Amino acid sequence: MITRLTLKNLAAHKLRLGLTALAVVLGTAFVAGTLIFSGTTDKAFDELFSEGTHTxxxxxxxxxxxxxxxxxxxxxxxxxxxxxxxxxxxxxxxxxxxxxxxxxxxxxxxxxxxxxxxxxxxxxxxxxxxxxxxxxxxxxxxxxxxxxxxxxxxxxxxxxxxxxxxxxxxxxxxxxxxxxxxxxxxxxxxxxxxxxxxxxxxxxxxxxxxxxxxxxxxxxxxxxxxxxxxxxxxxxxxxxxxxxAQQAADDAAGDVRELLGFLSTFLLTFGVISIFVGSFIIFNTFSMLVAQRTRDLALLRAVGASRRQVTLSVMGEALGVGLLGSIAGLLAGAGLAVGLRGLFSAFGADLPTTGLVIAPSTVVWTLAVGVTVTLVAAYFPARRAAKTPPVAALRDDVATPARSLRARAVAGGLFAVVGGVLLATGLAGDGGNPLALVGGGALLVFLSVAMLSPLFARPVTRVLGAPLVRLFGTTARLGSGNAQRNPRRTSATAAALMIGMALIATVSVLAASMTASIDKALDGSLGADFQVSSGGGFGPSGSFDPSVAAALTAVPGVRSATPMTYAQVKLDNEPVFATVGDPAALAGPFGLEMESGGLAAGADEILVDARTAKAGGWTAGSTVRGQYADGAFATIRIAGVFADNPMAGSYLLGEATHAAHYPGSRVSTVLVVKEPGADAATVRKALDASLAAYPNLTLQDQSDIKEQARASVGQLLTMITALLVLSIVIAILGIINTLALSVIERTREIGLLRAVGMGRRQLRRMIRYESVLISVFGALLGIAVGIGFGWAVQRALASQGIDVLSVPAAQLGAYLAAAALVGVLAAVWPARRAARMDVLRAIATQ
Structure with a gap:
């Protein structure tokens, strides 16, 4: 009987449950696509690297x-x-x-x-x-x-x-x-x-x-x-x-697999976010379905159904939604994996070709994630359904009674405290797994905000709706009242948008802080007028012959052209990257300020910045056990300590030591300082002419370097935001779902409004106002949480050079305006359905 009832309920609510299943599809598609992409590329590279083992x-x-x-x-x-x-x-x-x-x-x-x-x-x-x-x-x-x-x-x-x-x-x-x-x-x-x-x-x-x-x-x-x-x-x-040869192939494939593993983890993170956002929609949908079917469920209880049977009926619907959504998500994931390969090709990284690899574990994980999340999200609504008293079948008023928010407030406060502690511990790097601590802390904070939001949903939406009421009168007042009527529903609907907006705001604050910190570092630490590098990147972005530096030195108007590169060295058995060059020659271009010791770095000597020296307990003249890339061990002397300098890095290794232990004499960057009074444009033109025979090299002035840094941060922000847009799409589905179910719930009320003279256009506006208020409420919550997260991450990374907090107010304001537009778009279909209702049938609805 329970199985037949579950199937009938699924058939009776195809559209509503279909929208819920779509949220499952979008979330599981990312999980499945990442696993398929990872498995396919792993197999392709294994085959590629193993080809050499045949000969x-x-x-x-x-x-x-x-x-x-x-x-x-x-x-x-x-x-x-x-x-x-x-x-x-x-x-x-x-x-x-x-x-x-x-x-x-x-x-x-x-x-x-x-x-x-x-x-x-x-x-x-x-x-x-x-x-x-x-x-x-x-x-x-x-x-x-x-x-x-x-x-x-x-x-x-x-x-x-x-x-x-x-x-x-x-x-x-x-x-x-x-x-x-x-x-x-x-x-x-x-x-x-x-x-x-x-x-x-x-x-x-x-x-x-x-x-x-x-x-x-x-x-x-x-x-x-x-x-x-x-x-x-x-x-x-x-x-x-x-x-x-097999070991060499495995080592080479291992390096690629490590990179792809990072990419897979990166993409899986967005899959988890999508699933998490979708869970709010699932919870909301089943809560509203249960509330609207209170009388039906009471009739089941009245004719002999037990609480367990009612619970199983609702959970059976959730199982069907989760299973169908996960299967569709698996198929969509295969298409996503193909799209990821195409994206790599578009960026010039043509991955080895092989058929898509859909491993049994991929199928199991996709189905397990989708079904489990759906069942968990539907469990509490199912429990409430089971508690429906049989006498409710005799009442016309079938609304679920409002419950106290006191338990929510206590649980939400507890989650906030625990989440904050986990976040602080993870960001400080004091725990065993900082990434897990940060992720767990963020999850608890999101749950805390979602649980606490009903406490202030009504006053906030009242404040947000006040300008609309003044501008648009009665229809806006009704829309605002609908948003305030059920704060639990409003907050649950807004929570999905809140999560996506919070993550976007976090990334925006972090990106703005990175850009501001880079500008500050370049203004304060880079004394060179020009930089020549392979690929235009500041860092280990390529290498070229040091003769380029000699050629640039001969250019009229150039005071100095100082070559530098980077190398890895172990200090106290910890691998670190060191800037390589003549410290005395780099002092000018980098603006080095010595705190102790000297600029000379002889054999087996190194200079360190003040922060590193303090952390290691070193002073000028201290020694540390070291090892170079060729395996040679040495007692390395700290020749000097310089003031923290983001451009110079934490370590400066002399050229003599580098030449003795690192093959080749390539450089990665040449820092050019022009003569005082020389015209920058004239010098640049002469430098361009000197580099004409080196198409692999890029000449940049300080403004170019800043612009490139901003562009790199901007590209990262755009990529992450594009992935997070998926969570916004899921949130839009949630708003559509909630409004659609709300329209059905208020069928009689809508009929009465139409009967007393409300026009179809006015009705559509009323629902749009309600949707806009829910969207803006969620966006405000998200932006507030995102600014807090962004500040916390920036403070945690201050020692890594991101020492300037910058909040992009205009950008966040644009996101808030976009949220209002999301509300308008989400209301289109539910508003049209409401406006097309037959007035007499709507009034007669019980």
Missing amino acids: VDVTVQGRQAFAGSADGVSVKPVPASVLDEVRGVDGVAEARGEITGFAAIVGRDGKIVGGNGPPQLGIGWPSSLSDYGLVTGRGPAGPHEIAIDSVTAEKTGYTTGDQVKVVARGPAEPYEVVGVFKVGASGTTGGVTYAAFEPATAQRLLVEPGAFSGIVAKAADGVSPAELAARVGAVVPSQFEAIT
């Missing part, structure tokens, strides 16, 4: 103390003599040297192909053990010949016989394209561009003459890769290591 068994490379360094050149070159030793190892069937490094192809428009996205690689053209198969032409054999990958050839239109410029160690040089090759079996490159040179040219441009980036070997029959790796590792010098 290679062992790789020899420079030993590293830790993965990566900011200068982009962290692997020690392998001398040709090591190749001879590897070839002499028993069990090696074949071995060759590999050569890789930076080499950017210049497009027909004079710009670097690929821009600032995936890397631009140069390789030595192999004769065997190759994963590169020629498509047309031949491999490069002369010093001015190259072959390019098929994806780049298709993108640029280059083909065999064309003249192409390539930037490697120095200025762009012309080469003839003699061949086009395919990378691996799939031919996809993930957005990476490839330029292949003959071996001697590749060594000169990418590594150093007579050296290789690494050595690969193929095992003889009967010798396992692990066994061969052990044999090779026993003969190569200690600064090199031999690992199996």
Whole structure:
């Protein structure tokens, strides 16, 4: 009987429950899409990186103390003599040297192909053990010949016989394209561009003459890769290591998987937000459905249905809504995963192609999340339905009696206190898992605001409605009264919009604070007039030859051109990034102010800022145990302590120490200071002319650097806001759902209003006013909470350089106006339905 009743109720309320299911669809789609995207890309990259293991068994490379360094050149070159030793190892069937490094192809428009996205690689053209198969032409054999990958050839239109410029160690040089090759079996490159040179040219441009980036070997029959790796590792010098090709592929795939894991977590966060927002709609919908069916439920009780059976009936409806919504969300998630791949391609990161991977765990998690959230949201309305007394079937007044808000106030206050403590602990970094603490604290704060909002929903909506009443009279008064009539319903409807708006306001405050802090840091710490960098980024955004600095120094009107880069070093076993350069030369461009010690940094010496020195208990002359990227340990001396300087960073490492332990002599940035009195525009024009042969380099003045920083923050804000708009869409559905159900609940009342002379247009306006008040109420709550969250996050990040609080009032005001527009749009359909009611039937409704 319960099953039949549940199915009939689902069929009887298709539209209302369908809107609720749509909220489940949108939330679970993000969860499913992220899981499908993650599984698909993981499989694609595993296949891509494992392709090399078909032709290679062992790789020899420079030993590293830790993965990566900011200068982009962290692997020690392998001398040709090591190749001879590897070839002499028993069990090696074949071995060759590999050569890789930076080499950017210049497009027909004079710009670097690929821009600032995936890397631009140069390789030595192999004769065997190759994963590169020629498509047309031949491999490069002369010093001015190259072959390019098929994806780049298709993108640029280059083909065999064309003249192409390539930037490697120095200025762009012309080469003839003699061949086009395919990378691996799939031919996809993930957005990476490839330029292949003959071996001697590749060594000169990418590594150093007579050296290789690494050595690969193929095992003889009967010798396992692990066994061969052990044999090779026993003969190569200690600064090199031999690992199996599978391990090398796993390490490379692991780096990509870590990045994709961060992206998946980022996207899943918005899925969780969507589900959380949708739960308010589900709760509200079932609460109103139960309230409107009080008499029906009482009749069930009167004819013998138990409380348990009534509860199961309502929960059965929730199960049906959750199940159907989750299944639809899974299908929508597959489309979202395809869209994410297209988005990556649009940004130049062509991911390896493979079919969509919908793992059983993805199906289970999607269904579990959607169904569980729906059942939990419907549980309390179901309990209230079960408590309906049978005598209610005899009354005309079937409204659910109002309950005290005292329990809500106590619970909401408790949630606020606990949530605030968790937030403060997580933002201070004192707990074991700061991210979990911040997330849990934010969740409790949102629940607290949602629980407490009925306490002030009536007075706030009365205040918000007062101007409308003055301007639009009776219809506005009725709309305002409807919003105030049921503060629980108003607050529950507004809560969905409140969450989305709170998160958008938080991001807006944080973005504005970041921009203001960057402006302050640049104004106070960057004394350079110009900056030259690969890709235009301030930081480890690329590397180039230090000869560029010498060329810029010779430009008329230039006082100094100081090269710098970044490197990773361990201090007390903790990896940190250090700025590398001559501290004395950087003092001017960075505006360094020494507090103790000197600017000279000799071998195994480092300078630190005051905050870092205080945290470590260091002073000028202190020593600390350190380790460099090549694995060498050293006792590193603190040569000096300088005042906190955001542009210089926390550590300054001398050039001599860097040259001794980090391969290559590349730089990532050159800071240019013009002569006093020199015309900035004239100097810039001369600098542009000097850099004409380096299309991979970008020249910026201080205003350009500020604008780029603002643009980067703006892009991040736009991306996050676009994702959060999903929660706003769900909130709009909630308002539509609430208004639609409210119209049905007030059918007789609407009929009476029409009977006493209210026109259809006036009725539509009344419902619009109610919707606008609910939307603005939710937006105000959200903005207030968001400003609080933004302030808390900014204070927590003050030590990381975000030390200026900025509240974008105009932007938040625009969001509030947009919320009012949301209210207007959400009311369109419910208002039209109300206006089309038959007056006599409406009056006769019980």
